[in-house]
Amino acid sequence: MDFRDLIASLNTPIIQPEGIIIISLLITLFLDLLSQKPISWLPWIPVGGLILSLGSLGIRFNEVTSINQDFFNNQTIAFLGSFQGDAISIIFRFFMSLSGILCILLSLEYIEKTRTALIEFLILFVTATLGAMFLVGTNDLVTLFVALETLGLSSYLLTGYMKRDMRSNEAALKYLLIGALSSSFLLYGISWLYALSGGHLELNYILANFIATDFNSSLYLPLILITVGIAFKLSAAPFHQWTPDVYQGSPTPIVAFLSVGSKAAGLALATRVLAIIFPYLNLQVHILFEILAVLSMILGNLIAITQTSLKRMLGYSSVGQAGFLMIGLITGFQDGYSSMLLYLFIYILMNLGAFACVILFGLRTGTDQIKDYSGLYKKDPLLAICLTVCLLSLGGIPPLAGFFGKLYLFWAGWQSGFYLLVFVGLTVSVISIYYYLRVIKLMFIKEYQAMSLCIQNYGVNTVTQEDFSQATLTGKNTFSLTLIQPIELCISLCVFGSIFVGLASSPLIELIQKAIFYTPYIQAPISLSTNF
Numbered sequence: 122m123d124f125r126d127l128i129a130s131l132n133t134p135i136i137q138p139e140g141i142i143i144i145s146l147l148i149t150l151f152l153d154l155l156s157q158k159p160i161s162w163l164p165w166i167p168v169g170g171l172i173l174s175l176g177s178l179g180i181r182f183n184e185v186t187s188i189n190q191d192f193f194n195n196q197t198i199a200f201l202g203s204f205q206g207d208a209i210s211i212i213f214r215f216f217m218s219l220s221g222i223l224c225i226l227l228s229l230e231y232i233e234k235t236r237t238a239l240i241e242f243l244i245l246f247v248t249a250t251l252g253a254m255f256l257v258g259t260n261d262l263v264t265l266f267v268a269l270e271t272l273g274l275s276s277y278l279l280t281g282y283m284k285r286d287m288r289s290n291e292a293a294l295k296y297l298l299i300g301a302l303s304s305s306f307l308l309y310g311i312s313w314l315y316a317l318s319g320g321h322l323e324l325n326y327i328l329a330n331f332i333a334t335d336f337n338s339s340l341y342l343p344l345i346l347i348t349v350g351i352a353f354k355l356s357a358a359p360f361h362q363w364t365p366d367v368y369q370g371s372p373t374p375i376v377a378f379l380s381v382g383s384k385a386a387g388l389a390l391a392t393r394v395l396a397i398i399f400p401y402l403n404l405q406v407h408i409l410f411e412i413l414a415v416l417s418m419i420l421g422n423l424i425a426i427t428q429t430s431l432k433r434m435l436g437y438s439s440v441g442q443a444g445f446l447m448i449g450l451i452t453g454f455q456d457g458y459s460s461m462l463l464y465l466f467i468y469i470l471m472n473l474g475a476f477a478c479v480i481l482f483g484l485r486t487g488t489d490q491i492k493d494y495s496g497l498y499k500k501d502p503l504l505a506i507c508l509t510v511c512l513l514s515l516g517g518i519p520p521l522a523g524f525f526g527k528l529y530l531f532w533a534g535w536q537s538g539f540y541l542l543v544f545v546g547l548t549v550s551v552i553s554i555y556y557y558l559r560v561i562k563l564m565f566i567k568e569y570q571a572m573s574l575c576i577q578n579y580g581v582n583t584v585t586q587e588d589f590s591q592a593t594l595t596g597k598n599t600f601s602l603t604l605i606q607p608i609e610l611c612i613s614l615c616v617f618g619s620i621f622v623g624l625a626s627s628p629l630i631e632l633i634q635k636a637i638f639y640t641p642y643i644q645a646p647i648s649l650s651t652n653f
Contacts, residue, residue: 128496133478135199135206137181138174138214139254144268145170146247153240156386164229164239167247171222175215182211185640198260202323205260209643212462213257213389220381220469221250226611227477228374234484235283235372242282246378249275253382257389261322262311265390269307272386273300275380280371292370299363300353307350314398314591324397325642327497331398344399348409355443356386358416365428368436372482376432377476380439381469384446388465391450392458397642401451415545417444420551426556431479432489434556435472438515441549442468445527448534456533458643460594466527466629467622471514471523473614478508479609494593496572497564500579507563507616512557514619517550525623529630 133140139450149166155162185197185208197206227241232239252271259265277300281293317339318327331340352360368376395406421440429433446468449461481504482497483489498505514523527550534543566572624627637643 124618130498130618131201132199135181136204136258138177138218139251141174141177142167142170142218142247142251142254145173146244149243157194164225164243168222168225169569170248171218171225171250174256175222178218181206182208182215183637185211186635187363198291199263203261203264204255204258205642206258207641208639209458209462210258210389211638212633213385214254216385216466216469217250217253217382220378220385220473221247223469223473223477223611223615224374224378227377227473229607230478230484231372231374231597233641237282242279242305243487245275245279245282246375249279249378249418253386256386257388258392259393262315262324262327263322265394266304266308266311267510269386270304271391272382273304276375276383279375279378280367283372284518286370288368288370289372291499292367295369296363296371303350303353303360305348306353310346310350312323313346317343324394328398328400333403336388338401341400341405344402345409347394348413350390351387352413354390354567355384355413355447356417356440357382357413357443357447358420358440359423361440361443364440365433365436368439368650373480373489376436377473377480380435380472380476384439384443385465385469388446388450390462393642395450396453399554403454407451407620410447410538411542414451415442416445416540416551417441417447418545419444422552422556427625428556429491430489431491431494431560434491434560435475435479438553438556439472440552442472444549445530445546445649448530448539448546451542452533452539454533454537455530455634455637456536458637459630460529460533461482462633462636463626463629464530466617467514467522467526470615470618470622471499471511471521474506474511474612474619475515477608477615478504478511478610479529481612487581488575491560493573493575494560494561496576497579499572500568500576506610507612509561509564510616510619512561515556516554519553520621520623521638522621522623522626525626529563529626549573573577 135628145166149163152160152163152166185206198204199206228246230243232242249272252268252273252275255264256268256272258266259268277293277297281289282297283289283496301561314327315322318330321327321330349360353363356364361593371379391410399406400439418441421437421442421444425434425441427439446461446465449457449459449464451457452460479489482494485501486493497508510521517527519525531543531546534546552572
């Protein structure tokens with residue numbers, strides 16, 4: 122094989138979205154190094170790269186799911202079997218890229234106000250997004266671990282990015298230590314798979330070797346070890362201990378990314394590894410993840426009630442949300458995976474919307490304590506309404522998107538006979554409404570005496586007509602706040618999605634089901650389960 126054939130065999134168009142992001146990352150880095158003074162538009166290059174990657178993923182999805190092609194013969198393998206660009210990995214990569222765009226939008230003003238280095242922050246952040254995108258498409262054990270550590274190491278650095286803040290340093294150290302422990306469990310499980318398969322790295326070859334040699338009883342230990350590693354990424358109880366402390370101490374934009382990016386990557390990894398390597402251990406997989414789902418839903422929502430910090434409350438809430446998402450993962454089949462992906466998309470929007478509101482409130486008041494939100498509606502009704510929409514959607518109140526997402530999840534679980542999971546999910550959903558409504562009730566207090574001191578001194582920077590006229594005449598931005606800040610754009614997009622995505626869920630479900638239909642490794646376990 123000559124060099125030209127080698128390059129052709131890599132099938133590089135499959136990772137074109139990641140290539141676009143890498144190019145935008147390098148351009149940003151070199152321009153920042155070469156420029157003598159800060160370039161105001163430089164942060165928008167990574168955003169542009171992520172937006173272009175969304176378009177590239179859409180084009181690739183259309184090619185993979187073309188009805189004129191046999192989906193089992195689609196050229197979706199890249200880099201000699203190391204990366205799988207099938208339809209469901211495209212969906213997950215789309216979610217990661219979308220999360221990256223929204224998180225950058227809600228980060229810009231935060232980084233500017235805290236006077237930390239913006240470009241370095243963006244480089245680390247986009248690197249973490251790249252690691253997550255490669256992780257969701259991994260097809261061999263080495264790529265899996267390298268992508269996981271790319272995501273993990275970047276996340277550790279971002280968690281401690283506010284190096285002058287002791288809480289940020291503490292959060293980074295805790296995250297690093299517990300993350301290293303979870304990675305060791307996962308790596309130990311991977312090494313068992315490598316040994317038992319006779320030295321194979323690609324996931325499908327590992328499965329083929331297990332089928333030929335009947336190693337089913339030997340797979341229990343690697344299954345448990347890998348499940349522990351995945352549970353850490355999902356923030357699933359009882360492996361959630363890092364979540365509240367890291368959420369409270371980390372920069373809030375990083376908390377927002379971890380709350381959605383880590384879960385999306387963990388779910389993608391679980392879907393791929395469990396469906397490809399452990400299709401004959403369905404009962405054991407179900408038992409393990411049912412325990413994790415029940416514990417996550419119960420502990421996450423019960424402990425969230427007692428929190429006084431909104432960031433910690435959302436941290437424990439995310440533990441409960443991981444339990445909801447695992448219902449779809451456990452259910453499997455077309456409806457199970459479809460409900461999981463739909464709810465994940467909705468969760469990204471409503472959770473990032475809530476965190477964006479928390480960031481904006483924190484920038485204006487310097488606090489994230491729940492009691493300090495008392496009376497917010499009187500001073501900033503728009504922010505109060507946006508946060509209310511996101512919290513109610515997280516609670517599953519109709520007709521918001523969260524209600525339709527949970528409804529589809531519970532319906533899929535009930536149809537597959539997982540009655541305990543559905544019952545626990547419905548019960549804790551009612552409990553979650555209580556602590557969401559507690560925040561909402563405080564925000565809509567009307568009496569001035571009941572307002573918190575932060576709200577009494579609360580001021581919203583607005584653009585006056587005089588400022589606008591002055592900017593028009595001089596051609597310079599003389600006021601501190603433009604007509605809409607990136608974080609406000611992020612809030613608007615997330616609130617819009619939290620309201621209307623549920624009402625337009627039917628075409629989304631059809632699109633997701635189409636992706637599942639054109640994903641061979643998911644179709645194989647479905648056919649196996651049907652036969653049994």
